[in-house]
Amino acid sequence: MTTALQRDIAHVEDFLQSPSGFLRHLFSVAVNAVDPMLLVPQHLPPAPKGRTIVIGAGKASARMALAVERYWTGSLEGLVVTRYGHGEPCEKIEIAEAGHPVPDSAGEACAKRMLGMLHGLTSDDLVIALISGGGSALLSLPADGLSSEEKRKINKALLLSGATIQEMNCVRSHLSQVKGGRLAMAAFPAKVVTLVVSDVPGDDPGVVASGPTIPNASAPADALAILDKYAIPVSDACRKILQSGSNQAPASIHAQLGQNTTKVIATAQQALDAATRAARNHGYTPLVLGNSIEGEARDIALMHAAIARQIVEHKQPIERPCVILSGGETTVTVRGNGRGGRNAEFLLSLGIGLNGMPDVYAIACDTDGIDGTEDNAGCLLSPNSLARARAMGLSPRALLQDNDGYGFFRALGDLIVTGPTRTNVNDFRAILIR
Incomplete structure (x- = not known):
């Protein structure tokens, strides 16, 4: 007599024998290998003397937050923002959802709230930053003098232009109040441990989500050159921000953030x-x-x-x-x-x-x-x-x-x-x- 288990095994074998079934299987295996639930726990730092704040942005950030909750032994609080429909049922870490690939007001509100959560921390506190692809659009707060509407138009134009992800994130970083290490600057002197699920060729963590906790090595002039390369029109106010360097992070940022650590956990x-x-x-x-x-x-x-x-x-x-x-x-x-x-x-x-x-x-x-x-x-x-x-x-x-x-x-x-x-x-x- 054929058992239910034998029938299930036979069904799986038939599935894998078909070309489409086997290709679907390979895709499933690839995705399962980079599941944050499997990878986050082994990279969690020790609990600090003070508070632990979790922040994050990206399409994988909610699942990363759920993994932190399940395996963290101390007190925990925080906020992460993910794409609409990509949330997870966390209890201690708030999961917010916002627009992607074009930023919206919900993402801007999250960015403001996140900055507020990081002010006033001490050297006894710890910030765990959960960063993944999609975070650039999801955590969008324009630089002073730039309107949200123009930032969205620039982002949309970049998406249609054929620009690489590195080029897009360079522009986004220099037109933002939170990217290019600015979230880590807000958290200083607390230590920031950043865990990254990389969606960028080369796995440079400073490029993923435009590096909100990692200092930007590029210059405002680089962003302006990219906009000109793809003939993306910008206002005089935007061009002035990039030409003047008024939104450039201070050189001291590298020394201030030297205690922080970053780990790319999925590639x-x-x-x-x-x-x-x-x-x-x-x-x-x-x-x-x-x-x-x-x-x-x-x-x-x-x-x-x-x-x-x-x-x-x-x-x-x-x-x-x-x-x-x-x-x-x-x-x-x-x-x-x-x-x-x-x-x-x-x-x-x-x-x-x-x-x-x-x-x-x-x-x-x-x-x-x-x-x-x-x-x-x-x-x-x-x-x-x-x-x-x-x-x-x-x-x-x-x-x-x-x-x-x-x-x-x-x-x-x-x-x-x-x-x-x-x-x-x-x-x-x-x-x-x-």
């Missing part, structure tokens, strides 16, 4: 390592291209397609069955009117580059569960995706030109919808060659 590499082990365990040779790949999504896709074709046609640099893995953050320069998402754009361009090549399947998802501003984490690509779309009267190239990868994969029923994962180490891509 894209950790997610790729977990997926690599899973691939090997299922008989596939993994090929990791990198954890910090940047560039236009459609161009990076063609590079991936060329590597897949080389493997299929020439058995180089590895032989199949195999899985090509990569992470990082691509960009999309928006020229059309479609519903995009950089992972959808990547996969649509990849599909065009592969042109129906047999036995090649792919997944591309954002580890936070949100591909850009859409409701999906990403999508799945099969050898017959383009043929199915054309049978529906859709033109893959026209949809790519319109930045409508979302529309392409929605029509096929191949969107991946996970909801918020409450972690965020950026994009995960896997190409399965059977």
Whole structure:
């Protein structure tokens, strides 16, 4: 007699035997490997003599706060802000929600409250800062002389410009009252321990969420150069702030914050390592291209397609069955009117580059569960995706030109919808060659 457990095992094996099931499994393994609930506890500092204040911002910050609550033995209080729908049921740490990727008044109110909580602390007190990707938009308080409305317009223009995350966060930092180490300055002389879930290529903690507790190494002139590079219009007041350096943090900030510590606890590499082990365990040779790949999504896709074709046609640099893995953050320069998402754009361009090549399947998802501003984490690509779309009267190239990868994969029923994962180490891509 077949038991319920045997039926469950058989169901799982059937799922993993299908290309789409196996690719979904790899994505799940990658996300689980960077779950803050697993990683935060091992990096918590000793309790201080005085108070412990928890602050934080980002799409993973609520889950990070929940992990602190579960494993902290002393008194605890604080405030973290996350994206709408990404909260967790904390009891001692207040979880607030705000707008992302475009800042809103709720995030501005949180930033003001957080600054207020940090004033008046002593050297006996401890601040635990929980920082993850998305924190720049969620914790937005414009520099003196800059309106909230203009800050939002600049942020939105940067999102559409094709600017890298490093460039965007440089601008955000120099137009803010809380970024670039300014929260840590407000907490001085209390010690600040910052735990970071990194969503940026290279894992520089000062770039994640524009480094609210980490001094900024760039200059206001760098931010102005970025705005000019992408032809983003700004007011005379904004230009004056950057040209005069009136919002520049004092040079003494580095000496003042020397006692503070920062630890990056979750990275894209950790997610790729977990997926690599899973691939090997299922008989596939993994090929990791990198954890910090940047560039236009459609161009990076063609590079991936060329590597897949080389493997299929020439058995180089590895032989199949195999899985090509990569992470990082691509960009999309928006020229059309479609519903995009950089992972959808990547996969649509990849599909065009592969042109129906047999036995090649792919997944591309954002580890936070949100591909850009859409409701999906990403999508799945099969050898017959383009043929199915054309049978529906859709033109893959026209949809790519319109930045409508979302529309392409929605029509096929191949969107991946996970909801918020409450972690965020950026994009995960896997190409399965059977």
